[in-house]
Structure formats: C-alpha cells, structure tokens
Amino acid sequence: MDKQTYKQKIQLFFTHPKTRFILPSTLLYVGIMIFVGSLIMFGFGVAPVLFKVMPTKDLAGMANQAILSRMVILQGIALLIMAGSLILLRNWSGVIVLKSMWFTIGCISILYILYGIVIQQSMLSLNSSIGSFDNPLESGKQALVQFRQLHKLYSFLSSFAALLSIALMILHMYINRITSKSPTPPYGHPSSEGNNPI
Secondary structure (H helix, E strand, C coil), X not given: CCHHXXXXXXXXXXXXXXXXXXXXXXXXXXXXXXXXXXXXXXXXXXXXXXXXXXXXXXHHHHHHHHHHHHHHHHHHHHHHHHHHHXXXXXXXXXXXXXXXXXXXXXXXXHHHHHHHHHHHHHHHHHHHHHCCCCCCCHHHHHHHHHHHXXXXXXXXXXXXXXXXXXXXXXXXXXXXXXXXXXXXXXXXXXXXXXXXXX
C-alpha cells in the first residue's frame, strides 16, 4: 500500500458519517468516566485509607489535599473533553445537540467551580485557624465546625455533579437509541444528517 492510498483510507475513515458520530460520542463517555471515576476512586479508595494508615490526621490531611488538588485538575480536563465532544457532535457530525444536554453540562460545570475552587479554597483558609486537626486550638473550634460543614457540602455537591454526569451519558444513549430507529441514510447514523436531535 503506497503512501497516497494509505492517506486516502485515513481520510475516508474520518469523513465517514459513522466515524463522525462514534468518535465524539466515545470522547463524551471517556470524559464522563474520568469525571465520575476520579470521584469514586478518591472518595472510596483513597481518602478513607489515608486516614486509616497515616499516624496523624494532620499528615493524612496534607496527603489528602495534595491528591484532591490533582483530582480537581483531572476533573477539569474531563469537563473540557465532555464539552468538546458535544461541540464536535454539533459541528463535525452535524448532529443537533439538545438544549437539555448543554444545560446538564453547564450545571456540572457550575457545581465543579463551587466545590473544586470556591469550597476547597475556603477549607484551606480555615487550616491556619484550626491549627492541628489532632489537637485543635481552643480558638479554632468554631473554624473546625465550619470546616466539617464545608466538607459535607463538598461531598454533596461533588456527588450531585457525578450523578448529573451519569444522567448526561444516559440521556445521550437514550436519544441515540431513539434516533437509530428512524430510517438510516446510506452509510451513516440517522443523526449524521442533522435531522435528528442528540
């Protein structure tokens, strides 16, 4: 196979209607899996173990914060992948992306900003007032109460964002199933003509 034929095959692959639909859809699912998976892994596999094996709460908290910061960055990348996949579905695949999907990813982004940036920074700012989590300062007991409240809010908002991400995936799969039942144009997904919403 010469170079020109190889190039034509690659070009044909990426211009095929099914490819233009499947690749962005796969990216959407990958973004959702990273977003949800990082929360599950951190919430059930990392944080509880740290506080069990570390000799003090302060050391566990430091390790927890370092990992948490990286998780937030990873989730930000996952959100960009999810948003980019919807843009590709609309512009490259010619699919009409439903407003409900844009609304869902917008809500996820707002929740992410709230817990990943606003609440996390608020929790960090309370550390100096608390002193030590093993032996909190007398003057820092109120700050410790606020920290625990913020931690609960963080957990709630991040869990809600994960549920919305799963809802986004289910919505995409459901609409894809509906549109796939309509007459399929030659060599393409029914949505690839831009007549059916996703």
